[in-house]
Amino acid sequence: MAWLRRCGGFFMLCIAVMLAVPVTGHAETGAAGWLRYAAIRNPETLRRDQALPAGVVLLDRSPVPLSAEQELVRGVRSMLDRTLRIDDTLPEEDAFVLGTASEIEGALPQARAGTLQPESFSLSVVHAHGHAYWVIEGGDARGVLYGTFRLLAKMGTEQDLAMLHDSESPSAPIRWVNQWDNIDGSIERGYAGRSIFFDNGAVREDVSRTGEYARLLASVGIDGCTVNNVNASPKMLSPEMIGGLARIADEFRPWGVRLSISVALNSPQTLGGLSTFDPLNPQVIAWWQSRVDALYAQIPDFGGFVVKADSEGQPGPSQYGRTPADAANMLARMLKPHGGILLYRAFVYNHHLDWNDMKADRARAAYDIFHPLDGKFEDNVVVQIKYGPIDFQVREPVSPIFAGLRKTSEAIELQVTQEYTGQAHHAVFLIPLWKESLDFDLHADNRSTTVASIVEGKAFHHALGGFVGVANVGLDANWMGHPLSMANLYGFGRLAWNPELTSAAIAEEWTRLTFSNNPEVASTVDGILLHSWHAYEGYTGSLGIGTLTDILHAHYGPGIESAERNGWGQWFRADHQGVGMDRTVATGTGYIGQYPPEVAKRYESLATMPDSLLLFFHHVPWNYRLHNGQTVIQYTYNAHYAGAEEAAQFMTDWKRLDGLIDDERYQKVLDLLIYQSGHAVVWRDAVCNWAKSMSGIPDDRGRVGHYPDRIEAENMKLTGYTVVDVTPPETASGAKGVVCEGQASCMAETVFHGASGWYDLGVEYFDYRSGDSTFRVFLNQQLIGEWTADNTLPAERMNGDTSSRKTLDGIPLRTGDTIRIEGTPDGNEPAPLDYIAVDRIVSRTDKAAGSNSPDAAQTKH
Amino acid sequence: MAWLRRCGGFFMLCIAVMLAVPVTGHAETGAAGWLRYAAIRNPETLRRDQALPAGVVLLDRSPVPLSAEQELVRGVRSMLDRTLRIDDTLPEEDAFVLGTASEIEGALPQARAGTLQPESFSLSVVHAHGHAYWVIEGGDARGVLYGTFRLLAKMGTEQDLAMLHDSESPSAPIRWVNQWDNIDGSIERGYAGRSIFFDNGAVREDVSRTGEYARLLASVGIDGCTVNNVNASPKMLSPEMIGGLARIADEFRPWGVRLSISVALNSPQTLGGLSTFDPLNPQVIAWWQSRVDALYAQIPDFGGFVVKADSEGQPGPSQYGRTPADAANMLARMLKPHGGILLYRAFVYNHHLDWNDMKADRARAAYDIFHPLDGKFEDNVVVQIKYGPIDFQVREPVSPIFAGLRKTSEAIELQVTQEYTGQAHHAVFLIPLWKESLDFDLHADNRSTTVASIVEGKAFHHALGGFVGVANVGLDANWMGHPLSMANLYGFGRLAWNPELTSAAIAEEWTRLTFSNNPEVASTVDGILLHSWHAYEGYTGSLGIGTLTDILHAHYGPGIESAERNGWGQWFRADHQGVGMDRTVATGTGYIGQYPPEVAKRYESLATMPDSLLLFFHHVPWNYRLHNGQTVIQYTYNAHYAGAEEAAQFMTDWKRLDGLIDDERYQKVLDLLIYQSGHAVVWRDAVCNWAKSMSGIPDDRGRVGHYPDRIEAENMKLTGYTVVDVTPPETASGAKGVVCEGQASCMAETVFHGASGWYDLGVEYFDYRSGDSTFRVFLNQQLIGEWTADNTLPAERMNGDTSSRKTLDGIPLRTGDTIRIEGTPDGNEPAPLDYIAVDRIVSRTDKAAGSNSPDAAQTKH
Secondary structure, three states: OHHHHHHOOOOOOOOOOOOOOOOOOOOOOOOOOOOOOOOOOOHHHHHHHOOOOOEEEEOOOOHHHHHHHHHHHHHHHHHHOOOOEEEOOOOOOOEEEEEEHHHHHHHOHHHOOOOOOOOOEEEEEEEEOOEEEEEEEEOOHHHHHHHHHHHHHHHHOOOOOOOOEEEEOOOOOEEEEEOOEOOOOOEOOOOOOOOOOEEOOEEOOOOHHHHHHHHHHHHOOOOEEEOOOOOOOHHHHOHHHHHHHHHHHHHHHHHOOEEEEEEOOOHHHHOOOOOOOOOOOHHHHHHHHHHHHHHHHHOOOOOEEEEOOOOOOOOOHHHHOOOHHHHHHHHHHHHHHHOOEEEEEOOOOOOOOOOOOOOOOHHHHHHHHHHHHOOOOOOOEEEEEEOOOOOOOOOOOOOOHHHHOOOOEEEEEEEOOOOOOOOOOOOOOOHHHHHHHHHOEOOHHHOOOEHHHHHOOOOOOOOOOEEEEEOOOOOOOOOOOOHHHHHHHHHHHHHHHOOOOOHHHHHHHHHHHHOOOOHHHHHHHHHHHHHHHHHHHHHHOOOOOOOOEOOOOOOOOEOHHHHOOOOOOOOOOOOOOEEOOOOOOOOOOOHHHHOOHHHHHHHHOOOOOOHHHHHHHOOEEOOOEOOOOOEHHHHHHHHHHHHHHHHHHHHHHHHHHOOOOOHHHHHHHHHHHHHHHHHHHHHHHHHHHHHHHHHOOOOOOOOOOOOOOEEEHHHOEEEOEEEEEOOOHHHOHHHEEEEEOOOOOEEEEEEOOOOOEEEEEEEEEEOOOOOOOEEEEEEOOEEEEEEEOOOOOOOOOOOOOOEEEEEEEEEEEOOOOEEEEEEEOEOOEOOOEEEEEEEEOOOHHHHHHHHHOOOOOOOOO | OHHHHHHOOOOOOOOOOOOOOOOOOOOOOOOOOOOOOOOOOOHHHHHHHOOOOOEEEEOOOOHHHHHHHHHHHHHHHHHHOOOOEEEOOOOOOOEEEEEEHHHHHHHOHHHOOOOOOOOOEEEEEEEEOOEEEEEEEEOOHHHHHHHHHHHHHHHHOOOOOOOOEEEEOOOOOEEEEEOOEOOOOOEOOOOOOOOOOEEOOEEOOOOHHHHHHHHHHHHOOOOEEEOOOOOOOHHHHOHHHHHHHHHHHHHHHHHOOEEEEEEOOOHHHHOOOOOOOOOOOHHHHHHHHHHHHHHHHHOOOOOEEEEOOOOOOOOOHHHHOOOHHHHHHHHHHHHHHHOOEEEEEOOOOOOOOOOOOOOOOHHHHHHHHHHHHOOOOOOOEEEEEEOOOOOOOOOOOOOOHHHHOOOOEEEEEEEOOOOOOOOOOOOOOOHHHHHHHHHOEOOHHHOOOEHHHHHOOOOOOOOOOEEEEEOOOOOOOOOOOOHHHHHHHHHHHHHHHOOOOOHHHHHHHHHHHHOOOOHHHHHHHHHHHHHHHHHHHHHHOOOOOOOOEOOOOOOOOEOHHHHOOOOOOOOOOOOOOEEOOOOOOOOOOOHHHHOOHHHHHHHHOOOOOOHHHHHHHOOEEOOOEOOOOOEHHHHHHHHHHHHHHHHHHHHHHHHHHOOOOOHHHHHHHHHHHHHHHHHHHHHHHHHHHHHHHHHOOOOOOOOOOOOOOEEEHHHOEEEOOEEEEOOOHHHOHHHEEEEOOOOOOEEEEEEOOOOOEEEEEEEEEEOOOOOOOEEEEEEOOEEEEEEEOOOOOOOOOOOOOOEEEEEEEEEEEOOOOEEEEEEEOEOOEOOOEEEEEEEEOOOHHHHHHHHHOOOOOOOOO
16 A cells, blocks of 8 residues: 555554645646545634544544554545544543444444444544544444545535434445456547556556545445456456456555456456357366466455456357356356356347338347346356447437346446446436436335336345446546546445435535535536536437437537447337337337336337437327427427527536636636537537428527528638538538648638628637648638647548537627638648538627626626 | 737637636745736625726737737636627727827817827727727827726726726836846746746746746836846856847847846956957957947847946956946947947945944945046946945935936836845835935925936936846745745835835835725735835844845855945945944045035034934934934834834734635735744844943843743754854844754743733744754644744854744644753754743734634724
């Protein structure tokens, strides 16, 4: 442990406690996450906190409670500007007292809180010997740590600690994150730099970030971390790798985080050199046993394996006619003596489905495959199930297999990394989405069985079960690329601990700890977070149609029809008449029949079908009228416009924080929200134009396809630039753009025919992942803007992934002015342009006054 | 010019205007200085500024006015979030109109402001053709630029521009800065990194910072810059160097800043290879002529030469029996046809004075040497005179030579770089000091002749004259090392423009432009600035004794007796009976007789002698009673304690800004103020203990020499550490310290016998320029603090330069606790310690509540 090594100093035994991160000179990079321990500035809180003890006694000096003690000293140092004394025994004065139940019993019997389960804690103030003791009692070592982090969070959110009385237990034993890190150091669906675990085929030499990560995880009660991609390399089981994994486990251990790994089922063949990987083959079993032995020899608290098999090209037991249960049980039996578990992912499906088969349905796969195996798994096998039957879409119904396994432990798989929800470029707070799944009542056996109660093990009485979050943090200082994305990691841990928590409570806690207790800051950030999922769903894919992204590549920008006419099965079957997958029992794929009867009945009938999931379950005409009174097509238009407006509002709202939070994070988030509001328009236009072209039905408000403030690049006077078609056509305005190829630079020019006034001038261009083209904008002969297209967007061509907007604010245009854009290509990026938008500014004063005046209106949503 | 090069783009002539520095992602490094153009956020100001025009017309497209235009566009862009249109002719709408008098006359005769002198400007709003024109009219090109910067400063300080009506002229033509940069890239008395001009014997390849510097200078009306050390290298006149200087001049020119250089008078010999440098020798004259010709060939607007001769080892005309006038006139005659001037420094003195000669007096030198030459200088010679007769001390009387040259142009030399006033480590706002000199009335010819009126040329009717500031900015991003030091550069320019401005007005302007218009910010920063000189004088050297620093080396920390018993003549002649230099006519050096009669009379008599300069002029007993009623010795004690308390208050005051300004500059200044408050105690103790030991008179308040809260390192239980004497003794508490030599690490340990409670624990240690020792502090066995001694202080040994304090706040000490310090040496720095101080915290709540509560009291001083 780093702090012990640092302590080994002069010639006497020292009980060292990690010092507070120096207060001086720290830049707000986001590295501290929600553990900033910002100095308390509220004089009332400070006065109140005077009453807190000056010292701490730790009754158990094993590694995890030691972390608790050092964290308490660090947090109090940073928040209250004082150093706590560390005592060995109960001092003759007030003190914080940390220990597990039996230790508290011995030292301070008055304090016992009753029976505490493992990982649970109790916080209380006990008066004894004429002193007050702030007692953090843990059901076990982890409980002490979790209780300490809870106390620090209460302190950080300025709660009154004088009446401390809190007792908490985690909802379920499995509260793990999965990292999709590859051993070459890349991260599948990672958006914040390279792996903190691996580099160049091995565990990194410097694994210090993994310890910092474990501290963040522990602070929200996460107790396990699977460090590599579910598409696992067989090399994960090599002796060298196991040595490296042991170094990571050493970093995890003081924080109570168990290390686990994903394994490839064909490892006995590819790594072990056997001729088979049949899970029932004795040689295969012996090989696996040797690997499990090697792992536990070096990592005694090793957590277990995660298995992705027979899925998206991964090898699996089907190759030998074996079932998932055969494979899972073989491994589970080896792990069991060590307390290890085996998580087998239910994300198994055929990705060569026949589009012409109206009965084919990828959504059916998990239930079809795993339901028959219920009761055939070892008791340390947990089936790991994505919340929906497809793949982390912006809205899906819950997976019916949750109710389809009564005799098998289950874990829900949530995705912290925003693969289909804007990656590190859009602010999308996912807790409300997850809450919808967790709170959903499947009514198994005609009784209340929420998904949360099922994965907690309560509904069907399993000791195991829980929550898995796909997190994919990276080496970037701020862990997840987008500062607001950290709210999803925080929220995942908090929900896994207690799925009863509300989205609003989680947002509020995170915002206060991450940014400020200032009410203006808290209400603004919370407002953005709590509306962000709805906004994103609005401008990407409404009514349960799924995230209308390019599913074959980046999973990012609009790429609508990529989902259709291929074997991947993310179909929504749109045509000129209608849209939606018929999954009814009566006329469709029968998927609805996988749900327990009460739910199935509700989904089967259009009369009881909720609007929000309509197109997931039913094929309806474009002019089908929703419960909300709008037609499907008009609602599609309206939702996409409303979503884009909400995204623009986030940007405006955020500007209220200028000067109220640190400049670094203010500016970083502002830049991202500006980008997001531009990309929301790309999404809006792509989906609306596609829907209009597909349905032939115009927008009854006349917006779609009519852009009076827009001048298409292809209609401008071009010098050097050439016009090209963009594919898919809806990802460029007018389906065309212009590129500068074979020229040093090119020019697009137009005369402004609008009314004279103040304008915001938007330039829509395409910014490829590689190549840094530069653009310069001239008003007549005056240079009024220039920038470099150097964002890291996930495509190398003109499409919905790369379409980006630069807005030049506050430009005085006069009728007859010439607007000219000069593009200079770089690398393979031909300075591509789509259009310019001239938006008249109605009132700059009102606009500006909203930004940071003391009397600014509260967030409106 | 950089912006023109950037503009040369596509195939049409472009009138480019430099864009605003991008608003996004900028860190507040201090690089922008007072030209931050922070976005206006006050809604009322924003509403008011709506009325400002949308465009600008520049009637003169020569380089300097073009800079004005680009600056106006840049400033408005940044402050008001809008881009001004650039028009060629007066538009049919409101506009800013920029031009010189004759151009305004032609385009908008209604606007003419009357006769404008060169460099002057007039700002007004003129109504014509049904429109309003915000007219910036310049007496010449520079006037247009200065007027534009003035308008932008008004905008930045949120003044109402609707009633714009302002007409200003500079006080004097010479408003120059001197840089003491060496051609190897080092800077004499520079505290902010290496030279922006030179590197490795030549002008730097990248001189972009020199253009940025010129912009800062021009913004406060500075029109000349001498780029090299007055201890000049003869290589300044080599052909290669002249080519390099021309590149700097190109950067200066758009900002109206003329380049000049310092020259060594022996250059004809050392560089030219002649056998003599006698200024009257024809070969010498011919050689100089060739150099002047070469300079003007490449730099047509070259400003002239600065000469330091016969001073501190510099060669001079005395070697050939020639006078300063002989040398100055020889060069001046060559410069005159080009409009160049010759500044000859009056800082000429014998630094081998005889300490035992009670009549010897360095203060006399300038008058003795230059007064006889009055009337013998060419009219483009300016004698450059430091404000006091010694050398930039914290307090000096004005130099009598100001009144001693009636027929010679004069410039006052002020020192922006804080050589004797805390360098880049102490905040000392020098404007009040300079104001004391400028406002001082010498009563020449029995009429009012302030120093300002003399250097302006008004008192004695000279066309030339003015202000020279020794600035010494460096490559560090923030230019001067200490963010608050920039107020001195700003203030120098503002005072040179108008010496009537008050210190408070200058501080207020600078603070608003540099930090914020928030009244809390402005009053806090202004409070610190305006009290800082008084505080520094208080803790370094009061009653006119001079800055009691080590004058032989760093000119930084206390080194009191270094001034005595040597040839440099900075004597104060202290002994057990008394202190002070007797400079009276009656019994002393006769220096007072150099002043005009009214001033001389006032200084000669103790009855009329101001306390503040007493020891500069008189030798008095230690118990001499001042006009203020205190004895000299008691006042010395009181002033040093009060000064140190003020310095501590600055730190407390600054903490009120946490969250009100950017974190970067907040933290940078806070760190410096914390250091300063510790170093003020070092100063206080050194001077007080020295004075007590010299006078034998105790402090009647019992403070000096009694430190009940202090535990000397030499009295602690030492392991590895050895006790050493410190020289001079007063620069260490108890005259001793401890060093760790020949050991990997050492330890000093003590038992705390005070009362239990909350304490701030201060550790006084020595931090050499090189070597980064580390220190760790343990409370019993608990590590409570660690740091590295990595400051860049100007000495390599234990003394007043290196003595530093680290304070660990909020430590709960209990009677009987063990405090242990572990020091680990590095390089030649033996982890040296002086003492620890345990300061009981009376009320943490009050302390904390003062820091940033909305209802915090106003700054107290």
